Amino acid sequence: MIRKLISRVLGHKDSATNDQPAILGVAQHGLERDHISRASQRTVQILQENGYQAYIVGGAVRDLLAGLKPKDFDVATDATPEQVRSCFRRSRIIGRRFQIVHVGMGNETIEVTTFRGHHGEQGNARAHIDDQGRVLRDNVFGSQAEDAARRDFTVNALYYDPTAETIVDYHHGVADLQQKTLRMIGDPRTRYREDPVRMLRAVRLAAKLGLSIDPEARRPIREMSELIENVPPSRLLDEMLKLLTSGHAVRCLAQLREEGLHHGLLPLLDVIFDQPLGERFVTLALETTDRRVREGRHISPGFLFATLLWHEVLSKWQQFEANGEPSIPALFRAMDEVVDVQAEKLAITRRIVGDIKEIWALQPRFAQRGGKRAYGVLQHPRFRAAYDFLLLRVESGELEPEVGEWWTAFLHASDDERAAMLLPPSAGATRKRRRRRRSAAADTQNGGDE
Ligand code: ATP
Ligand code: MG
Numbered sequence: 001m002i003r004k005l006i007s008r009v010l011g012h013k014d015s016a017t018n019d020q021p022a023i024l025g026v027a028q029h030g031l032e033r034d035h036i037s038r039a040s041q042r043t044v045q046i047l048q049e050n051g052y053q054a055y056i057v058g059g060a061v062r063d064l065l066a067g068l069k070p071k072d073f074d075v076a077t078d079a080t081p082e083q084v085r086s087c088f089r090r091s092r093i094i095g096r097r098f099q100i101v102h103v104g105m106g107n108e109t110i111e112v113t114t115f116r117g118h119h120g121e122q123g124n125a126r127a128h129i130d131d132q133g134r135v136l137r138d139n140v141f142g143s144q145a146e147d148a149a150r151r152d153f154t155v156n157a158l159y160y161d162p163t164a165e166t167i168v169d170y171h172h173g174v175a176d177l178q179q180k181t182l183r184m185i186g187d188p189r190t191r192y193r194e195d196p197v198r199m200l201r202a203v204r205l206a207a208k209l210g211l212s213i214d215p216e217a218r219r220p221i222r223e224m225s226e227l228i229e230n231v232p233p234s235r236l237l238d239e240m241l242k243l244l245t246s247g248h249a250v251r252c253l254a255q256l257r258e259e260g261l262h263h264g265l266l267p268l269l270d271v272i273f274d275q276p277l278g279e280r281f282v283t284l285a286l287e288t289t290d291r292r293v294r295e296g297r298h299i300s301p302g303f304l305f306a307t308l309l310w311h312e313v314l315s316k317w318q319q320f321e322a323n324g325e326p327s328i329p330a331l332f333r334a335m336d337e338v339v340d341v342q343a344e345k346l347a348i349t350r351r352i353v354g355d356i357k358e359i360w361a362l363q364p365r366f367a368q369r370g371g372k373r374a375y376g377v378l379q380h381p382r383f384r385a386a387y388d389f390l391l392l393r394v395e396s397g398e399l400e401p402e403v404g405e406w407w408t409a410f411l412h413a414s415d416d417e418r419a420a421m422l423l424p425p426s427a428g429a430t431r432k433r434r435r436r437r438r439s440a441a442a443d444t445q446n447g448g449d450e
Pocket of ligand 1: 057074
């Protein structure tokens with residue numbers, strides 16, 4: 001309502017391509033130039049000196065206005081990629097589906113993007129579209145107004161000019177941000193059909209920025225969620241990783257569930273939510289991840305996926321064991337089965353798969369606290385990740401606290417103390433699921449795996 005009123009007062013139209021932007025000064029937007037990276041300011045300035053338009057765009061402007069620290073500062077310009085390249089010595093064109101220029105400035109790399117135009121109707125300006133309406137290639141250049149119209153949400157279509165300290169706002173993005181609304185530019189159904197990943201982006205950005213998704217953009221998500229199946233797995237992996245490492249993973253996943261985006265969308269999410277026993281473990285893992293992200297610490301995708309899928313592995317492992325399979329081979333078969341299903345849909349890379357399996361494979365070895373074996377685990381290159389994983393299992397109530405306490409003490413002990421801590425070899429198997437003698441051979445093989 002208020003937005004419509006403001007639009008009317010300011011004389012804005014509500015059409016998808018709005019040619020009459022509002023130009024907001026500092027008093028209206030409140031963004032401080034000092035918060036913009038020097039390198040990106042300099043990039044804009046050089047482009048402007050060469051006679052081009054240039055702005056800081058997208059996520060950075062949005063995040064700063066929302067009081068968050070941006071991940072990176074992207075620049076948009078009316079110069080073509082070739083023209084941009086000729087303005088900067090350290091620059092190169094990258095990408096095919098969507099060409100951009102990487103400009104090296106100091107020790108930063110700034111992404112410079114040429115304004116994109118409409119895809120569709122206009123003769124040779126057609127973008128490549130598949131039979132579900134998904135845009136495959138997008139190198140049609142256009143005006144700033146067109147560029148704004150093809151961005152997804154109004155809060156993402158803001159252009160900051162650090163020289164003039166103004167924000168060019170075609171779709172009332174600043175007002176939407178102030179009113180805590182995530183609003184789609186244009187018709188949400190059409191926009192989701194063009195790119196179903198926008199449904200995931202809606203959820204992620206709303207969670208990250210503390211916005212509510214405008215009902216018009218929210219309503220179609222439930223019925224259109226199956227279009228996600230049409231998205232290449234590598235893009236889904238990118239988006240999932242963004243979501244999980246956003247620092248708001250707990251909130252994102254809760255919202256995905258609320259929007260009905262978890263069922264049949266990613267097997268990963270089905271797994272997480274359909275296993276009540278695993279929920280505590282996953283929530284703990286995601287809370288830890290969110291904390292780490294906010295502290296600016298490194299997040300390993302392998303560790304993340306290992307936690308998300310662990311209870312699926314556990315239940316298969318127990319099932320195989322119950323059918324009489326020896327423990328360690330049963331674990332390895334469970335690991336393979338779980339990873340295969342996920343890897344296909346999410347294009348989890350071989351390296352990540354390797355990391356996931358290493359963390360899992362080390363878990364039964366924590367039960368071995370006698371003789372040389374305990375030292376072997378301690379010296380394993382992936383010990384730290386596997387140990388953190390063990391602590392999560394303890395904290396979630398899956399294992400007795402005593403196992404975690406022993407390894408924590410062992411990790412911090414001196415050589416002499418360690419020697420005194422070792423249990424007699426026969427006391428190694430303390431888990432409920434007692435290891436069988438005949439699995440020892442497989443276990444040796446397990447150590448040499450990877
Ligand atoms: P973050 O960087 O926090 O993950 P972002 O919104 O900056 O979020 P990017 O992938 O960096 O995401 O995209 C930069 C900008 O490009 C966005 O702000 C938006 O304007 C535009 N954009 C990105 N993805 C899409 C999309 N799927 N459809 C339309 N516009 C998009
Ligand atoms: Mg960004």
